[in-house]
Amino acid sequence: MDSLLVSPGDVVVTDFGIYQHWSFVSDAVCSKGKPMLISATKRNGTVKEETWDIVTQGKNTYITKVQQIKPIYEVLKTARSQIGKWTYSVESKNCEHFVKWASGLEVSSTQVVNTTAGLIAGAALVGVVAENPKFVHFVGGALLVGGIFLALTRASEKAAVE
CATH class of the missing domain: 3.90.1720.10 (endopeptidase domain like (from Nostoc punctiforme))
Incomplete structure (x- = not known):
């Protein structure tokens, strides 16, 4: 500060x-x-x-x-x-x-929107790439990709006025 x-x-x-x-x-x-x-x-x-x-x-x-x-x-x-x-x-x-x-x-909340998209994408990705996925795999994939999407969602810093 x-x-x-x-x-x-x-x-x-x-x-x-x-x-x-x-x-x-x-x-x-x-x-x-x-x-x-x-x-x-x-x-x-x-x-x-x-x-x-x-x-x-x-x-x-x-x-x-x-x-x-x-x-x-x-x-x-x-x-x-x-x-x-x-x-x-x-x-x-x-x-x-x-x-x-x-x-x-x-x-709206970009953090909520992007995390939700990541959760869905992660679960879908497990469904596509895993041969015989279990429920825990879907949850893990959803949490991993959802967490990544949330981490990538950052408000931009306002440019300093000179």
Whole structure:
């Protein structure tokens, strides 16, 4: 965070290994002077506005480009309207869904879509190449390829403005 210059309304992505967590930079700061973040998390089961350190847990975090069609004050107001109300679901109401919803965009999650495609492709691949596949082979192939697809699904870093 020390070298990352963020502004209210920016969308930051935190790398948690196999998945990424999406958050809005708030217009509020914590007692340490760091920006607060608004996001939907499985950890909370809902939307919360929390300190930078709690949300990012010291992991690599960067700004990503999200084409917001609403003004920043409205995006933040919309995001805050779901604090304690949004019911987190990895499949349909995760952090990426939340950011896109509050931004006024089509609600979708590339992480969910690509992982699902990978699971299907992995199971299908086992069916095509294995001579006498067992159920465990289909599950293993699905998890392997689904995990690869998820790992390859990364939000791009917003180019620095010079």
